[in-house]
Amino acid sequence: MPQSRKLFDRPGETDLVAVDRALAEFRAARPVLLRHGAELALALSAELAEADLTGRLDSLSAGNTRLVLSSARLRRLGAKGRAETGILAMPTIDLARVETLALKLDARVDAPVGPAGALDNAALELARLALVLPAVILVPVQAAQVAGEPLIEVSIDAINGYRAAQVARLAIVGRAPVPLEGAPETEFVVFRGGEGLRDQVAIIVGKPDLSTAVPVRLHSACLTGDLFGSLKCDCGDQLRETVQWMAENEGGILLYLDQEGRGNGISNKMRAYKLQSQGWDTYDADEVLGFDLDQRHFDFAAAMLKQLGVSSVTALTNNPLKIGAIKAAGLEVAATQRVLGRPNVHNVRYLASKRDRAGHFIDMDALMARAAPKD
Ligand SMILES: Nc1nc2c(ncn2[C@@H]2O[C@H](COP(=O)(O)OP(=O)(O)OP(=O)(O)O)[C@@H](O)[C@H]2O)c(=O)[nH]1
Numbered sequence: 119m120p121q122s123r124k125l126f127d128r129p130g131e132t133d134l135v136a137v138d139r140a141l142a143e144f145r146a147a148r149p150v151l152l153r154h155g156a157e158l159a160l161a162l163s164a165e166l167a168e169a170d171l172t173g174r175l176d177s178l179s180a181g182n183t184r185l186v187l188s189s190a191r192l193r194r195l196g197a198k199g200r201a202e203t204g205i206l207a208m209p210t211i212d213l214a215r216v217e218t219l220a221l222k223l224d225a226r227v228d229a230p231v232g233p234a235g236a237l238d239n240a241a242l243e244l245a246r247l248a249l250v251l252p253a254v255i256l257v258p259v260q261a262a263q264v265a266g267e268p269l270i271e272v273s274i275d276a277i278n279g280y281r282a283a284q285v286a287r288l289a290i291v292g293r294a295p296v297p298l299e300g301a302p303e304t305e306f307v308v309f310r311g312g313e314g315l316r317d318q319v320a321i322i323v324g325k326p327d328l329s330t331a332v333p334v335r336l337h338s339a340c341l342t343g344d345l346f347g348s349l350k351c352d353c354g355d356q357l358r359e360t361v362q363w364m365a366e367n368e369g370g371i372l373l374y375l376d377q378e379g380r381g382n383g384i385s386n387k388m389r390a391y392k393l394q395s396q397g398w399d400t401y402d403a404d405e406v407l408g409f410d411l412d413q414r415h416f417d418f419a420a421a422m423l424k425q426l427g428v429s430s431v432t433a434l435t436n437n438p439l440k441i442g443a444i445k446a447a448g449l450e451v452a453a454t455q456r457v458l459g460r461p462n463v464h465n466v467r468y469l470a471s472k473r474d475r476a477g478h479f480i481d482m483d484a485l486m487a488r489a490a491p492k493d
């Protein structure tokens with residue numbers, strides 16, 4: 119008889135679910151108990167911290183609470199050349215200071231920046247996965263101080279292994295024909311897992327021949343552009359025109375990926391849009407908020423394609439990151455094809471920034487030729 123075997127304690131599975139639970143707590147402005155060996159700390163999202171709760175956290179702290187910030191945010195705060203995440207000591211939690219350091223424009227570091235340790239980096243990864251600002255209040259505690267508290271505990275290994283586990287659990291959970299305007303022979307295939315906090319969808323247009331290079335577009339969700347026709351980006355045009363093109367040609371597959379805001383989430387995208395309305399470009403705005411150029415991974419998108427039986431693609435994109443990721447995942451990129459949106463006064467700077475700062479293959483002359491006469 120195996121000793122004390124638990125029926126529902128299966129290593130990979132329980133880790134994944136522990137992080138899912140921790141994400142729910144973290145997004146609901148509750149502290150999560152992080153464990154690294156015998157070391158324990160309570161992690162609280164800086165953007166959601168409230169005085170009542172931070173007062174309770176202060177009562178547990180032995181004066182060694184710290185604020186963990188991303189390298190991008192630290193650079194913005196003037197911590198010169200900072201390539202790594204870092205911590206600032208905060209013996210008692212000062213919410214005004216937290217807000218300044220995490221979010222305010224023109225703020226400056228006001229204390230020495232220490233190196234982030236394993237717990238700190240796992241806390242930041244939790245914030246990224248939770249799609250909140252990458253700024254976390256971390257309060258080291260002893261087990262006895264939190265015994266019996268209704269807290270979710272999660273190991274840093276579980277957090278660090280979460281992305282890979284999310285890719286590994288990708289599975290089709292539903293599929294059905296969904297005739298679209300202009301593309302009546304279309305099937306939606308829904309996958310659970312991957313990236314983000316929701317499901318992913320593969321939209322199979324027509325009957326693509328899987329034995330040759332399949333026209334494929336990896337399309338990151340853009341609520342504003344895809345659904346509402348925002349003029350700030352080119353997403354809506356790219357989405358609809360790609361589906362139309364696939365329907366009119368030999369078919370293809372569009373992956374609709376839960377990666378709003380280049381993987382920052384819709385709330386951070388709106389924060390970035392506010393900064394853009396004050397003159398910041400798309401990448402600088404993200405950096406002010408503590409994000410790097412792009413938070414997305416595309417390994418899970420390649421895994422979706424493999425599950426659909428695709429081994430070679432014609433990649434419909436201007437983004438070199440997507441092409442590199444498909445190749446790195448072991449799929450053949452037989453050809454690439456540019457996907458031009460439509461320029462207008464509101465998105466032309468965004469498109470130029472993508473070309474100049476992230477190396478997107480955007481031919482401005484070809485793009486401008488597509489401008490509507492009223493622009
Ligand atoms: N953070 C941030 N995200 C943005 C902004 N504008 C658009 N996005 C997001 O950027 C992503 C654009 O994704 P895609 O349409 O797949 O395009 P792409 O990476 O530009 O590459 P291709 O269109 O394939 O060439 C979506 O997730 C949008 O929500 C912005 O100003 N800031």
Ligand SMILES: [Zn+2]
Pocket residue numbers: 340342343344351352353354
């Ligand atoms: Zn968009």
